[in-house]
């Protein structure tokens with residue numbers, strides 16, 4: 001179905017036949033019009049009259065055409081959105097008065113319906129639908145259900161041995177049949193996460209130029225200065241709830257990939273939908289192209305971005321400022337902007353600058369912190385003691401390292417009532433110049449300064465491990481194979497169960513592999529990694545490691561912000577998310593050495609995280625959607641997008 005944006009998009013502000021008529025007259029006359037009026041229930045009462053007035057208006061203008069009225073069968077407007085009616089979601093729940101946009105209308109010929117990924121069902125169109133929507137003859141005779149389509153796609157997918165080919169097949173599906181894409185992803189999350197997300201998405205970004213087919217998301221470059229608001233208006237969806245934005249300077253642990261970082265916002269947002277139930281049309285991936293300092297990209301004839309070195313300083317700040325203002329102007333103050341994979345020097349500043357005026361969240365600083373804290377809370381059940389009883393050593397003092405460090409210190413401070421300055425002393429960080437100690441204070445970047453404790457200089461990790469004797473070792477440097485045999489052996493020499501987290505992504509950048517962690521610690525390590533590893537057999541026992549990845553947090557976290565109408569992110573919400581995730585780890589998981597629940601139940605987990613985050617937003621007075629729903633978990637679940645096909649009657 002070809003949807004028409006802008007002025008030809010009919011919305012509920014029209015009432016009655018003549019208004020519809022005048023809007024219809026603006027539509028191109030060149031194709032056979034068919035109108036689908038998607039009518040959402042208004043508190044359980046279908047707005048039949050809307051469909052009827054569309055029907056007569058269309059007939060006035062075009063003569064006999066098909067008018068399809070698709071009713072939502074749910075009493076819950078938000079849940080009805082799960083059925084896919086555009087433009088009605090959470091927003092409209094606050095009060096009756098705000099219950100707006102109960103339906104929207106698109107116009108199409110059958111041919112364009114098949115080529116509209118938001119509405120296409122392929123062979124699953126029923127015979128009735130084929131007749132009603134001018135599809136007869138455009139499809140072979142067989143009619144299949146969505147489950148069979150899933151089965152077939154998975155069968156086809158498994159024929160590809162090369163992960164990047166699977167990635168391309170998934171992207172093609174997303175561009176062809178969105179609901180099938182999400183059903184596939186939701187029902188096969190463990191198998192497909194490593195394809196649409198880390199590690200394969202990293203390779204896809206590196207090769208984005210040569211595999212580029214259909215553009216996804218919005219590209220905003222330095223050439224667009226002064227026109228960013230216009231660009232946002234070019235995007236067909238108007239009600240955006242989550243934006244994931246990158247400038248491509250630090251894509252996973254792969255460094256500066258410039259404009260080709262777009263794979264990351266696209267991938268993160270597909271998880272917002274699949275894992276957190278945010279509807280796809282409310283998600284907007286954006287890449288800000290300010291150039292790249294990556295010579296390989298600059299010299300690659302297939303590179304898709306600006307061929308210039310990165311802008312910085314005022315030029316950079318001005319573009320970002322125009323972007324952030326345009327976002328607020330166009331989408332209001334409740335749109336969530338997730339900063340993703342910015343380099344350290346911009347990430348901290350952007351978060352600090354916009355966190356007081358916008359609903360912003362930095363996934364690499366805050367999301368990663370929250371997921372790691374959850375893992376540590378649950379690891380305590382295996383190793384004993386409280387957080388305050390442990391010593392933490394990080395390799396890597398960037399966004400992830402200092403973000404996690406701060407959240408750990410904050411949680412210990414809450415638990416013990418000790419001041420933050422004291423609890424920070426339990427956490428040590430190593431960067432490229434060695435242990436961060438007080439004698440280095442002057443030359444440290446501002447985000448490292450709180451971690452400069454009293455200690456003699458130590459030049460490298462192994463020495464630091466021996467000097468600090470941490471119980472927990474966390475890799476967040478983006479540099480692979482840095483937890484050497486000696487490092488892991490040292491950890492295992494003074495810890496019965498050393499906790500080792502190799503967070504860097506993708507797999508190639510992991511500080512060590514699962515196999516190395518288990519082998520070098522003689523099977524005693526409690527290990528998790530940012531990118532997934534297959535189970536490892538060591539001494540006749542199978543070890544399954546967890547994935548300490550912010551994908552556990554951001555989808556549910558975002559859902560919690562949305563359902564509460566939060567206007568700001570607060571650190572206590574991150575702590576709430578960590579606790580919610582840790583609570584989802586069962587005895588059975590612990591018995592298997594796992595500190596994270598498997599991804600298979602992620603939607604349920606996300607609903608719990610969302611509920612806790614929303615509850616915290618209400619408690620802090622940061623929620624704008626009133627009154628507070630009684631059962632937040634049930635409410636969160638009712639708001640989640642369902643990828644099942646709708647019936648077009």
Ligand SMILES: O=C([O-])CC(=O)C(=O)O
Pocket residue numbers: 198251252253341363364504505530549550
């Ligand atoms: O994308 C991921 O897998 C986790 C993440 O945010 C990163 O590594 O930057």
Ligand SMILES: [Mg+2]
Pocket residue numbers: 252340341363364
């Ligand atoms: Mg990231």
